[in-house]
Amino acid sequence: MSVIVLMYHHVLPKSGFITSSVEEFEKQMRFLYENGYKTLTSEEFLKYKKGGLNVPKKSVFITFDDGWRDNYVYAYPILKKYGLKATVFIVTEWVEKASEKQEEFKVYAHKDAKKVVPVNPGRVILNWSEIDEMKDVFDFHSHTHSHRDFYFKKEYTWDEEFFLSKEIIKKRLGFDDKHLCWPKGRYNEELIKKAKKYFEILYTTKRGINKPDKYLEEIKRIAVKKDEKWIRKQLFIFNNDFLGKIYSIIKSK
Numbered sequence: 001m002s003v004i005v006l007m008y009h010h011v012l013p014k015s016g017f018i019t020s021s022v023e024e025f026e027k028q029m030r031f032l033y034e035n036g037y038k039t040l041t042s043e044e045f046l047k048y049k050k051g052g053l054n055v056p057k058k059s060v061f062i063t064f065d066d067g068w069r070d071n072y073v074y075a076y077p078i079l080k081k082y083g084l085k086a087t088v089f090i091v092t093e094w095v096e097k098a099s100e101k102q103e104e105f106k107v108y109a110h111k112d113a114k115k116v117v118p119v120n121p122g123r124v125i126l127n128w129s130e131i132d133e134m135k136d137v138f139d140f141h142s143h144t145h146s147h148r149d150f151y152f153k154k155e156y157t158w159d160e161e162f163f164l165s166k167e168i169i170k171k172r173l174g175f176d177d178k179h180l181c182w183p184k185g186r187y188n189e190e191l192i193k194k195a196k197k198y199f200e201i202l203y204t205t206k207r208g209i210n211k212p213d214k215y216l217e218e219i220k221r222i223a224v225k226k227d228e229k230w231i232r233k234q235l236f237i238f239n240n241d242f243l244g245k246i247y248s249i250i251k252s253k
């Protein structure tokens with residue numbers, strides 16, 4: 001038994017780089033709904049990973065990275081319609097800034113959305129009132145404080161990235177966050193050690209399967225592409241322990 005963790009970024013009218021189209025996303029979610037898949041909450045996934053929760057064979061954990069505003073506009077109503085659950089990894093400094101000055105939502109492809117973040121985050125990043133509204137469908141967790149990577153500025157130390165994001169999540173959402181998703185999927189042994197002082201479970205961009213083996217340091221995820229037929233194939237492969245293992249080895253080469 002293993003659980004597949006799906007990784008999304010944007011849901012927009014047109015598909016593109018790390019972007020599912022609304023039509024594809026709707027088909028994928030309808031597929032999960034019609035085929036009796038259980039979508040796990042972050043708490044359920046953590047319990048499962050620690051070996052303390054039996055989940056149905058048809059279980060999937062849906063995640064979104066970065067906290068793009070299109071998740072509210074396009075993904076949220078679809079997930080809600082089918083009664084599905086998902087998690088968004090938010091960049092707390094972006095959400096704080098987006099909430100200071102809210103702007104009208106506009107559709108940007110990923111490469112343009114990235115450019116808008118530093119100058120006008122209120123246009124492309126979720127704000128706290130949207131997050132509050134989305135809580136019936138989504139869980140929210142840390143994607144660090146400033147999405148520390150080579151593209152965005154490095155203003156904070158790693159300890160600050162972890163600590164500040166936890167502080168803000170505590171203040172705004174009222175819980176002690178245990179889940180961290182690495183920006184750009186970049187990390188190393190030393191960073192894992194550092195992060196584990198603040199978080200219990202760490203999410204990567206590495207492909208593969210997740211078993212209830214208590215190893216919480218490197219959660220594998222599958223970047224979603226294409227339509228429901230693609231999802232069907234991935235679920236078939238990765239819900240099958242043997243095939244999933246072989247496939248992750250081949251694909252990581």
Ligand SMILES: [Zn+2]
Pocket residue numbers: 065066143147182183184
């Ligand atoms: Zn990211």
